[in-house]
Every structure is written in structure tokens, then in C-alpha cells.
Amino acid sequence: MAQAIANRLNKGDPEGVARENARLREWIADQLDQGRVFEPGKVRSSEKGVVAVVEPIHEEMFPGRVRAQRSDRVR
Structure with missing residues (x-):
């Protein structure tokens, strides 16, 4: 999921995607x-x-x- 978001945020920037994915894996x-x-x-x-x-x-x-949109639902 995080990788899909990183790809979308860094569309057209493969090096940015790679950096973001590495940071996310560490996080x-x-x-x-x-x-x-x-x-x-x-x-x-x-x-x-x-x-x-x-x-x-x-x-x-x-x-x-x-x-993220906040919801009033109780989980």
C-alpha cells in the first residue's frame, strides 16, 4: 500500500520513488x-x-x- 502511494506521489520520478520506498521500508x-x-x-x-x-x-x-478523511464511524 505504501509503495503504491509513493509511486503516485512521485509519478514520473523513478529516483524519487526509489528513495521514498527505501525510507518507507525503514519506517x-x-x-x-x-x-x-x-x-x-x-x-x-x-x-x-x-x-x-x-x-x-x-x-x-x-x-x-x-x-486521510476522518470518519465518525466507530471501529
């Missing part, structure tokens, strides 16, 4: 080392294809670049 590994558990990535299908559903965790992965 995710650090989170896992600290005992964090991630839910499986969520996607939705539309006539335009399959897209990632951006949730609050992605705001942490891409600070200042990705915003």
Missing part, C-alpha cells in the same frame, strides 16, 4: 520493531481500477503529503 521496519501491528491494506475497485484507501496511518508514513 515500517522500525514500527514493527517497536511492536506495532498493521492491518492489511485496504483497496476499493472502481471503473478506473483498484485504488488504495488512504487511512490515518498513511499520514504518519507521508507527513504533510497525504491526508
